[in-house]
Amino acid sequence: MNPWLALLLLWLFAAVMMTLGWRWQRRHRNTGIVDALWAAGLGGGAVWLALCGTGASIPRILLAVCGCLWGARLAWHLWQRVGHEKEDGRYAQMRAYWHGHQGKLFAFFQFQAALIVLFALPFVAVSANASRVPGWLIIGVVIWLVSVLGESTADRQLARFRRYPLNRGKTCRDGLWRYSRHPNYFFEWLHWFAYVCFAVGAPFGWLAWSGPLLMYVFLRWISGIPWTEAQALRTRGEDYRAYQRSTPMLFPWFPKTSRESRN
Structure with a gap:
């Protein structure tokens, strides 16, 4: 199948899924469901694009297995939080700022559907990879x-x-969490970066670099760290400010001593 048609179909699926998620949050007043759906949709997108791809079987199998397991683990972890906790403070703040406006929340859910397609671009590169370079695989x-072991350990x-x-x-x-504020x-x-390696040798393997680049931009400046730290400062105040002074923001490293953190 043409990869751009496959992406279009993925977007249609994601749009419907996010519409159902929006309806769910209307009943339960918990926007956090959007994160679980995003992870599930992207994991499913990896399988879908692997099936539609025209590349060699090994990169496509790795894409399907790794993408599916990553997405399933993350979606399940996030769903457990949504099902057992009240709405995440970041989303509660957003809901309050928008005065619960359902039109804006619907647009937010659909924006997440578009992001599924955007973040699936590395999968297109892997699924078209006709090369099999054992070292890179x-x-x-x-x-x-x-990465999955580290993320799951940090979540636990x-x-x-x-x-x-x-x-x-x-x-x-x-x-x-002693070595990074956001491990x-x-x-x-x-x-x-795993998909960058799986795409080595693909005709447009450079497209796989969009994954780590986009993820860093979103985490560092848009929806990850800024939102999370703003909420942490609202709820934990000086304790979190001390944590900011002593602990690296993203890349793990040894924390500063108490004397250094006061400077």
Whole structure:
């Protein structure tokens, strides 16, 4: 199938899925469902584009397996939060700012549907890859394993910390969160380099670089870190400011000493 037609069909599916998600949030007043749907839609998009691709079988199989497992894990993790917690503070703030305007929320959900297509561009490059370079495929699998293991570990550590009522209003500094304020985002960004490796040798393999580039831009300046840190400052105040002074923002590194963090 023509890859651009495959992307068009993916967008139509994503638009319908996000419309259903918007209707769900109207009943439950929880916009967080959009994140779970985004992950599920992108994971499904990896499988869809692998099936529609014309490249060699091994890169396409790796795309389908890695994309599906990544999307399923992340979607399930996010769905657990949506199902067991009240609306994320970031989305509650957005809902309040828009005064609950459902037209704006619908547009937001549809914007996420468009982002599924945008972030699926690396999958197009992999699915068209007729080359089989074993070294790059192995490196891609290693990157995928490290990143998914790291992200899932960070998610579990944070969930365990938040489970205890005594930690309410405090900042998680356990495990990976000691070395980065957003280790889950770091490993999410790292994960996209796996598809860059899977696309080596493809006629437009450069397209796979859109994954880590777009993810970094969104995490660093648009919807990831700015929203998360603004919410953390609203709810944790000085404790989070001290965390900001001592702990790297995204790329893991050793935290500063207490004396350095005060400067």
